[in-house]
Amino acid sequence: MRVVVADDVMLTREGIVRLLQDAGIEVVGQADDAASLLRRVRTTRPDAAVVDIRMPPTHTDEGLIAAGMIRAELPEVGVLILSEYIEPSYAMRLLEEHPERVGYLLKERVFDVALLVDALRRLGDGETVVDPTIVSRLVGRRRRHDPLEELTPREREALELVAEGLSNKAIAARLVVTERTVEAHVKQIFMKLGLDASPDSHRRVLAVLAYLRSAT
Amino acid sequence: MAPRLAIPALAIASAITAVLAADHAAGGGLTSYAGSSGAAGTADVLAGLGLVLAGALAWAQARTRLLGLLAMLAGLAWLGPDWEGWAGAPSLVRSLGAAASFFFLPVLFHMSLALPSGRIGARAGQLAVAVVYAVAAVVSVGGALFRDPFLDPYCWRTCSENAFLLHADPGLASALGEAWTRFALATGVVVVGIGLWRIARATAPARRVLLPALVPLSIAAAGEAAYAIALLRTPLEDPERAGFATIFLVRALSAFGLALGIAWTVLSSRRARSSVARLAAELAEAPPGGTLRDGLGAALGDPGLEVYYWLPGSERYVTADGTPADPPAPGNERAVTPIARGGRTLAVVSHDAALLDGRELEHQIGSAARLAIDNERLQAEVLAQLDELRSSRARIVEAGDAERRRLERNLHDGAQQRLLAVSYDLRIARAAAESDTDPELGRLVTRATAEIEGALGELRELADGIYPSILTEAGLAAALESLADTAPLPVELGELTQERYPAAIESSAYYTVAEATHDAAARGATFAAVAASRSADRLVISVEDDGTGRATPLVHVADRVGALGGEVETGETVLRAELPCA
Numbered sequence: 001m002r003v004v005v006a007d008d009v010m011l012t013r014e015g016i017v018r019l020l021q022d023a024g025i026e027v028v029g030q031a032d033d034a035a036s037l038l039r040r041v042r043t044t045r046p047d048a049a050v051v052d053i054r055m056p057p058t059h060t061d062e063g064l065i066a067a068g069m070i071r072a073e074l075p076e077v078g079v080l081i082l083s084e085y086i087e088p089s090y091a092m093r094l095l096e097e098h099p100e101r102v103g104y105l106l107k108e109r110v111f112d113v114a115l116l117v118d119a120l121r122r123l124g125d126g127e128t129v130v131d132p133t134i135v136s137r138l139v140g141r142r143r144r145h146d147p148l149e150e151l152t153p154r155e156r157e158a159l160e161l162v163a164e165g166l167s168n169k170a171i172a173a174r175l176v177v178t179e180r181t182v183e184a185h186v187k188q189i190f191m192k193l194g195l196d197a198s199p200d201s202h203r204r205v206l207a208v209l210a211y212l213r214s215a216t
Numbered sequence: 217m218a219p220r221l222a223i224p225a226l227a228i229a230s231a232i233t234a235v236l237a238a239d240h241a242a243g244g245g246l247t248s249y250a251g252s253s254g255a256a257g258t259a260d261v262l263a264g265l266g267l268v269l270a271g272a273l274a275w276a277q278a279r280t281r282l283l284g285l286l287a288m289l290a291g292l293a294w295l296g297p298d299w300e301g302w303a304g305a306p307s308l309v310r311s312l313g314a315a316a317s318f319f320f321l322p323v324l325f326h327m328s329l330a331l332p333s334g335r336i337g338a339r340a341g342q343l344a345v346a347v348v349y350a351v352a353a354v355v356s357v358g359g360a361l362f363r364d365p366f367l368d369p370y371c372w373r374t375c376s377e378n379a380f381l382l383h384a385d386p387g388l389a390s391a392l393g394e395a396w397t398r399f400a401l402a403t404g405v406v407v408v409g410i411g412l413w414r415i416a417r418a419t420a421p422a423r424r425v426l427l428p429a430l431v432p433l434s435i436a437a438a439g440e441a442a443y444a445i446a447l448l449r450t451p452l453e454d455p456e457r458a459g460f461a462t463i464f465l466v467r468a469l470s471a472f473g474l475a476l477g478i479a480w481t482v483l484s485s486r487r488a489r490s491s492v493a494r495l496a497a498e499l500a501e502a503p504p505g506g507t508l509r510d511g512l513g514a515a516l517g518d519p520g521l522e523v524y525y526w527l528p529g530s531e532r533y534v535t536a537d538g539t540p541a542d543p544p545a546p547g548n549e550r551a552v553t554p555i556a557r558g559g560r561t562l563a564v565v566s567h568d569a570a571l572l573d574g575r576e577l578e579h580q581i582g583s584a585a586r587l588a589i590d591n592e593r594l595q596a597e598v599l600a601q602l603d604e605l606r607s608s609r610a611r612i613v614e615a616g617d618a619e620r621r622r623l624e625r626n627l628h629d630g631a632q633q634r635l636l637a638v639s640y641d642l643r644i645a646r647a648a649a650e651s652d653t654d655p656e657l658g659r660l661v662t663r664a665t666a667e668i669e670g671a672l673g674e675l676r677e678l679a680d681g682i683y684p685s686i687l688t689e690a691g692l693a694a695a696l697e698s699l700a701d702t703a704p705l706p707v708e709l710g711e712l713t714q715e716r717y718p719a720a721i722e723s724s725a726y727y728t729v730a731e732a733t734h735d736a737a738a739r740g741a742t743f744a745a746v747a748a749s750r751s752a753d754r755l756v757i758s759v760e761d762d763g764t765g766r767a768t769p770l771v772h773v774a775d776r777v778g779a780l781g782g783e784v785e786t787g788e789t790v791l792r793a794e795l796p797c798a
Contacts, residue, residue, distance in 0.1 A: 009633050015640025022647060054628075060689045084628055084676065087686050088701060089694040108672050111639055111665060142706040144743045213697065216708045 001120060004029040004044060006037040006066070007052035007082070016050060016082075016110055023113045025120065032056075034066040041070055041077060048078035048101075048123050053090065064094055071098040078123030082107045086133050088213060095128060095206045103129030103165070128165035128205050135163040138212035147215055150192045158185040163208045226288065248301035249464045252455035259468035260298065266475030267291030274334075274482045279489070282334025286327050287478050293320035294471055311360060311379040318356040321400050321407075321440050322348045324433060327474075328410045331429050332481045332570055348403060355396040363389035397447045404441030408434045419549065421517045422570035428480045432473030439467035488571060491515035492580045499585035508592055509536055512565065520550075521567045525593040527600065533564070536592065538599025553577050557586040562593050609779035614720045620683040627679040632672065639668045684726065691715075692722045692748060696729060703744075704737040705761075710747035717755055717797050724780055724795060725757050728773050732759035732791045735770060739763030741789070753798035754782075759791045 003020060005027055007013035017027045029040035033056045041049055049070060053063035067079040078101035081094060091104035101123050109131065110116050119129045139148065139160060148156060154175075161171045168186065172179040190196070195211055250260035268291035275284030299305060299313025325348050329341045336342050364384035365377075411434030418426055443463050447453060454460060495511045513521040524533035524543045535541050543564045546552040551569040554561050555578065565577060581589070642665050649657040679685075687695040693712040700707035716722070729746050736744040741763030748757050765788030773793065774784045782795040 009629075009637075011637040012633055012640070015637055019640060019643060022644065059625075059629075084632060085685065086676070087694075087698060089686060089690055089697060107636055108639065108669055110636075111643055111669065113643070137701050141701050142703065144706045144708070213701075216706065 001048070001124065002026045002028045002044070002046040003120065004031065004037065004040045004046045004049045006031040006034070006040075006049065006055065006063070008032045008055045009052075012052070012107070019110060019113050019116070020050075023117050025117065034062045034069075037066055038069060041074065045074070046077060048080055048120050050080045050082060050120075052107075053081050053083040053085070061090070064090065067094060067102060068097050071100075071102065075101075078102065078120070080105060080119055080123060080129065082110070086131075086137055088134050088138055088209065091130050091134050092206065092209050092213075095130075095209070099128065099203060099206060101126055101128070104134065105129065105131045106133055122165070122170070125167075127167055127170070130163060130165050130205065130209070132160070132164055135160050135209075135212075138163070138209060141212065143216055145216075147193055151189060155185055155189050155192075158182060159189050159208065162186060162189075162204060163212065165205050226292075248297040249455045249461075249468075250298050251301065252461065252464075256455070256461065256464055256468070259465055259472065260294075263468040263471035263475065264291050264295040264298070266472045267294060267478075270475040270478040270482070273479055277482060277486060279485055280332070280334060280482050283327070283330065283332065283478065283481070284334070286323055286330065286334060287475065290320060290323040290327070290471070290474075293317055293323060296320070307377040307379045311377075314378075315356045315360050315380075318352045318359075318396065319349075321403055321437070322352045324437050324440070325403055325407050325410075328407045328414070328430070328433055328437070331414075331433070332425055332485065337569070351396075351399055355392050355399075358392045359389060363392075394448075397444045401441050401444035401448070404437045404439075404444060407437035408441070411437065417549070418570065419518075419520060419568055421519065422549065422568045424517065425481060425484060425570050429474060429477030432470045432477050436467060436470035436474055439463060439470055443467060488516050489580065492577060496581045496585040499581075499588040508563070508589055512567070516567065516571045518568045518571050521565065523563050523565050525563045525596040526561045527593075527597050528560070529597070530600075534596050534600045536596050536599075538596050538601075538603045540600065555581060555586065555589060557590055562586065562589050606779075606781060610720065610781065613724065613776060613779045617683070617720055617723045621688065624679045624683040624685060627675060627682070628685070632675055632679070635668055635672050635675065639665060639672075642668065683723070687722055687726055688719065692717065692725055695722075695726050696746060696748065699726070699730060699733070700746075703733050705733065705741055706743040707733055708743055708745045710745060711749045713748050713750050713755065715750060717795075720780055721755055721795050721797050724776050724782070725755060725793070727776060728757050728784075728791070728793045729759055731770055731773050733761075735766070736761035736763050736789075739766065739789075750797070751794075753796060755795040755797045757791075757793040757795070761789050763789055765789065 003025055005013055005016050005020070007016065010032070013030060013032070017030060020027055028044040028046050031037035031040050037049065037051065037055075049067075051063045051066055053061065055062040055066075063081050063083075067081060070077055070079050079098075080103040081090075082105055083090060084107055086106065094102050094104055103119050103123055105116070105119060109119075122129055139156075148159075151159065157175065158171055161174060166174065168179050168182045172182045175182065193211060193215075195207055248260070250257040267287050271284045271287030271289075271291060273284065274280040274287055277284075293316050296313045296315075296317030296319075300310050300317065302310060302313070322345075326336075326345045329336045329338075329345060336345065360378065360380040361382040362385040363378060364381055364386070367384055367386040368389065411430045414426060415423060415430055446459055446463055450457075450459075455464065492512070492515050495515045498511070499508065509521060509523040512523070513519055522535065522541075522543075524535060524541060526533055532540055533542055543552050543566050544550055546566075549569055550566055552564050552566045554564045556562060567577075642661055646658060646661040646665065649661050684695050684698065686698050691714070693714050696709060696712060700709055717725070725748060729748075733744045733746070736759070739761070741761035744759055744761040746757075746759050748755065750756070766786060769786045770784070770791065773791070774786075777784045777793050777795060780795055782793060784794075785792045
């Protein structure tokens with residue numbers, strides 16, 4: 001797998017590069033801002049770009065903007081945003097604009113090389129990736145009449161995995177059940193929560209995230 | 217004292233002349249236009265007498281004394297041809313009349329620039345008036361010295377002896393006469409232009425004062441120009457001919473109109489003066505309902521009037537509400553009048569120069585009124601200080617926010633990045649330790665990694681508590697959503713404005729909701745309903761909960777919102793904050 005890494009802090013960027021290389025991933029380019037990231041991606045055509053959300057010049061959402069540009073220009077390149085913020089708003093904005101092959105992970109996820117590599121592989125498969133902390137923050141949001149209480153513990157687990165962007169097949173592997181069982185769970189969850197059962201697995205991630213934010 | 221009596225005496229004398237002229241018009245002893253028909257005679261007398269009497273009226277009042285002088289001069293000059301054509305008069309009188317008649321148009325020119333007070337502000341205007349008077353004087357004196365009426369082929373009204381004749385020179389006399397006619401044509405057109413220009417440029421209240429005199433003045437000047445054109449085309453002037461007779465009637469009636477306009481100007485200025493006097497008396501007795509500005513503005517009918525109070529401490533001017541403002545530079549249209557008390561300037565009044573004479577204002581305001589104005593000045597000073605205090609409070613809030621943002625940014629860019637870098641190294645060390653098959657080292661590194669992960673989490677929470685970066689980057693709505701994610705109780709978000717506001721307003725709105733929801737949780741509420749919406753130029757925040765009643769108001773919130781000029785209302789379980797966001 002070939003990736004480009006963009007982070008304006010050299011220490012962090014080199015750390016990520018080393019971890020990825022140790023895990024057997026080929027780092028074909030490095031960038032320290034959005035403009036050079038776009039140049040590297042255009043010339044090297046990687047499988048994915050690992051992008052810091054904050055980059056010069058304003059240090060706000062350059063990473064998100066660059067992600068949008070890459071996804072629009074080169075749809076086969078996945079984008080994994082690394083962020084210091086547990087902000088569902090940012091993850092949802094990313095998914096709203098480009099629901100495929102995008103991911104939003106907290107920077108310290110990089111500790112867990114297996115998770116990082118798995119995320120990149122999922123992007124390659126066309127899935128989306130949402131950091132589990134963001135999902136658990138949304139699930140844990142306090143509600144007056146929590147509709148999630150209607151769910152069985154197993155369904156709740158499945159809901160969280162759906163929100164993290166996993167496909168039914170991946171959920172089945174994670175829960176050690178058959179894919180058909182997962183399908184049944186998902187159908188049940190969507191019915192209980194009153195969500196439209198969407199066949200499009202990318203769209204359902206955003207639908208679940210939005211539901212978790214708006215349910216009161 | 218002498219001119220005050222002499223001028224009205226002169227006015228009365230000329231009035232007698234006018235009456236005699238009318239008398240002669242009836243008897244046919246007059247060869248001027250006044251004698252040509254009954255209507256012409258009446259119009260002639262109305263014009264001359266009217267101007268003289270309106271002038272006398274204006275003369276009686278200090279503010280319009282100069283205007284009065286001009287009007288009386290215009291009246292005398294207007295009656296000049298009647299003296300000249302008065303068959304029974306001594307030749308000295310007739311010759312004087314002939315000389316005076318040249319000054320009617322120069323006086324019109326003077327008035328067109330000097331209305332309504334009689335004074336001309338601009339230096340260029342004064343110069344132009346002097347030039348026109350000088351030309352008229354040259355023609356007048358030249359005619360008196362060198363024109364022998366008996367040698368003038370076009371003479372029709374004064375074929376009598378010229379008492380001042382020094383040397384008869386028909387060529388020079390007729391050249392002077394023709395030059396004057398052309399000059400009169402040009403001057404008449406210029407006066408019409410000045411009149412229209414001043415009417416167009418005047419403010420609405422000033423136009424009200426200027427219009428009654430300027431309009432007939434412009435028509436009279438147009439009449440003079442028309443008269444000059446007629447003379448150039450038909451040198452032999454004949455009052456019986458329809459063209460000349462009509463022009464004369466227009467000239468006479470517009471001159472009468474000018475007399476009425478001047479009288480109106482004088483009376484309305486007297487009214488303004490008495491209302492200023494009344495206001496001064498009111499100020500002296502008790503503070504009026506409004507401010508000096510409102511009172512003076514209403515008394516003069518000048519909505520653009522402004523009073524600037526001088527603050528000697530900070531050496532600047534403020535308006536009555538304490539707003540710093542500099543008085544405008546005095547110009548042609550606007551006058552700036554200082555009001556002093558005991559040698560100290562209290563305030564300056566900027567007003568329409570056409571409506572009120574500054575010296576008049578200064579004269580009318582007595583010492584008791586000055587005390588009241590000084591009190592108003594002190595009040596304005598207090599308001600100005602209050603305003604400064606308010607903006608300094610807002611600056612303190614803004615500075616605090618900026619400091620918090622800086623701290624948050626430093627934590628992110630400094631400590632957090634370093635911890636991340638260390639954790640990458642540890643991750644590699646762990647891999648090395650595992651390959652070294654040293655279980656103790658591996659455990660140590662694993663524990664250190666977990667510690668760092670914990671530290672990063674705590675650091676993130678700390679930074680977020682210091683200043684939520686999403687507030688700066690995505691605005692109030694996103695920040696409140698995020699707040700609801702981690703709030704200690706269910707937070708129901710109602711209407712949320714998606715607009716961006718100044719940083720201090722957004723952060724104050726955010727902290728208001730944060731404090732109110734924590735307070736609600738502390739009072740055992742099971743939920744809090746939050747809304748943030750824009751209402752005109754206010755950002756309205758409301759937080760409602762179902763907890764037990766609030767014992768004390770949220771002082772912190774009230775301080776912060778108050779510092780930005782907003783207001784907080786707290787009920788037992790309701791909080792409503794309004795922040796200005798114009």
